[in-house]
Amino acid sequence: MSTRLWYLRRGVAWLPLLGGCGAAAVIAGLLAWWPDDAFLLAPALLACCAAAAAFAYDEDALPVVAVTPRGAGWRRANRLGVTLVPLSAWALVVALRPGEVPFWRPGWWLLGGATVLLVAGSAALASRRLVPTPGALLAPVVALAAVAPVTLAGMFSWGTLYPIGDFPDTVRTVWLGVALIGAVVCAVALRPGLRP
Amino acid sequence: MSSLSIPASGIAGHRAMAVIEARRMARHPVFVLGVALGFVVLGLYVVLVGDETGIPVVLTLPLLGAFYIGLASVIAAALLTRSTEVAVETIATAPGTEARRTLALAATGIPPLVAGLVFSVALVVLAKVIGVAPQEWWFGTLPDWQVWSIVLMCPVACFDGALLGVLAGRWLRFRGASAMVVVALIVVSVLGQPLLDTGSSEWRLWVPWAIFHTGDNPDGTQTLIAGNPAAYLGYLLALGALAVLGAMWHDRTARTPRFRILVAAVAAAAVAFFVLAATTGNHDNRDSDPIPSRATS
Numbered sequence: 392m393s394t395r396l397w398y399l400r401r402g403v404a405w406l407p408l409l410g411g412c413g414a415a416a417v418i419a420g421l422l423a424w425w426p427d428d429a430f431l432l433a434p435a436l437l438a439c440c441a442a443a444a445a446f447a448y449d450e451d452a453l454p455v456v457a458v459t460p461r462g463a464g465w466r467r468a469n470r471l472g473v474t475l476v477p478l479s480a481w482a483l484v485v486a487l488r489p490g491e492v493p494f495w496r497p498g499w500w501l502l503g504g505a506t507v508l509l510v511a512g513s514a515a516l517a518s519r520r521l522v523p524t525p526g527a528l529l530a531p532v533v534a535l536a537a538v539a540p541v542t543l544a545g546m547f548s549w550g551t552l553y554p555i556g557d558f559p560d561t562v563r564t565v566w567l568g569v570a571l572i573g574a575v576v577c578a579v580a581l582r583p584g585l586r587p
Numbered sequence: 588m589s590s591l592s593i594p595a596s597g598i599a600g601h602r603a604m605a606v607i608e609a610r611r612m613a614r615h616p617v618f619v620l621g622v623a624l625g626f627v628v629l630g631l632y633v634v635l636v637g638d639e640t641g642i643p644v645v646l647t648l649p650l651l652g653a654f655y656i657g658l659a660s661v662i663a664a665a666l667l668t669r670s671t672e673v674a675v676e677t678i679a680t681a682p683g684t685e686a687r688r689t690l691a692l693a694a695t696g697i698p699p700l701v702a703g704l705v706f707s708v709a710l711v712v713l714a715k716v717i718g719v720a721p722q723e724w725w726f727g728t729l730p731d732w733q734v735w736s737i738v739l740m741c742p743v744a745c746f747d748g749a750l751l752g753v754l755a756g757r758w759l760r761f762r763g764a765s766a767m768v769v770v771a772l773i774v775v776s777v778l779g780q781p782l783l784d785t786g787s788s789e790w791r792l793w794v795p796w797a798i799f800h801t802g803d804n805p806d807g808t809q810t811l812i813a814g815n816p817a818a819y820l821g822y823l824l825a826l827g828a829l830a831v832l833g834a835m836w837h838d839r840t841a842r843t844p845r846f847r848i849l850v851a852a853v854a855a856a857a858v859a860f861f862v863l864a865a866t867t868g869n870h871d872n873r874d875s876d877p878i879p880s881r882a883t884s
Binding site for chain 1: 617620621624628631632635636644647650651654655658659661662665666669761762763765766767769770773774777778802
């Protein structure tokens with residue numbers, strides 16, 4: 392355990408990861424102040440947490456550490472645990488409901504967990520393909536993708552993927568699908584060895 | 588070898604550098620993805636949302652282009668700007684200054700501008716071919732200059748997005764800076780404009796993306812929000828120019844007295860356009876005649 396913690400303490404890019412969590416905390420504060428804008432602030436908060444998770448696999452010296460005797464699989468499996476940090480930040484905000492926004496907690500926990508799992512899996516997959524800093528590209532793309540459904544909700548009659556109040560079954564199904572894809576991506580990325 | 592043939596100074600050299608940056612932008616996967624998504628969503632909207640009266644709430648649709656193309660351009664331009672940092676020591680020994688390279692990077696705004704223009708033209712052509720409801724805020728119910736000003740906000744926002752990306756790339760060194768800029772831009776644009784607040788809505792125009800059209804109201808009407816969209820377009824262009832100058836400011840050697848005067852002049856122009864946008868044009872929100880098929884209450 393101590394070896395793992397030692398590695399995670401020194402190997403993980405904590406600054407951008409915690410920076411993303413800090414930005415999420417700022418948006419949680421805005422949410423408490425402007426609960427009526429939760430339709431956008433909640434996805435923006437998710438964007439920050441997901442962007443933070445994208446940095447879990449950033450490792451500048453990847454070509455060197457990937458071929459150490461301990462193995463790339465050990466490294467990737469341990470780094471997956473780091474995503475618990477942004478995931479905890481998300482879970483905490485949903486539990487606290489800033490501004491008394493009526494989040495249906497199980498649904499919003501699912502929503503955040505699915506997104507963070509998919510992002511972490513994608514970063515792990517990129518790391519498996521020897522991309523040293525997948526977060527640099529993945530974080531902004533994920534941030535944009537997390538907020539994009541808000542623009543669609545206002546224009547199409549499909550409803551929103553971020554329902555405030557009731558959490559319809561169709562939305563739950565969509566997020567369960569995202570979680571399933573995230574789990575598959577993680578499973579593929581965490582297989583032992585390097586490239587496929 | 589081709590880079591050695593580029594003149595070290597002068598207009599020709601700058602043009603060559605700008606063309607290189609514009610090409611890099613046009614080929615950047617994030618930009619290409621943003622453009623594709625923008626057009627796909629527009630196509631889906633036209634196919635799925637249109638009713639017997641034609642395309643609904645056309646004046647809200649520039650938002651789609653601005654969101655997908657503009658925000659993707661922020662990310663792509665920031666990444667392109669940062670991409671040369673790994674070789675900064677080598678680049679520093681080459682002829683030319685950082686400010687000159689930054690000015691060339693401003694050409695990354697050209698592909699988003701073109702993509703935004705194509706988006707706007709497609710929107711106008713589709714509205715012409717498919718039609719819009721006679722009560723809709725569009726040509727015929729609004730002066731042409733107002734419609735064009737709102738429609739052209741899309742390409743200008745796309746252009747500005749790339750310039751903001753260059754600014755972010757030059758000044759923000761931490762990883763994930765472009766992600767934070769994108770989220771901040773969205774949050775500021777929404778929180779900064781109290782929509783439908785008739786008392787103070789003109790002063791919302793300080794935000795980088797102001798909304799002029801609410802979409803369909805429950806009674807079938809549409810609201811045109813107060814303010815002068817033509818002056819706001821000028822304000823957006825001035826913000827873009829400020830972004831480029833701000834990025835060039837990063838180079839200490841560029842901060843000559845003439846450059847400082849230029850920055851002050853552009854900042855003054857931005858303020859002037861903002862004041863014009865807020866104090867001229869429509870002073871109150873205007874509701875259209877109701878479109879019966881769109882009424883939901």
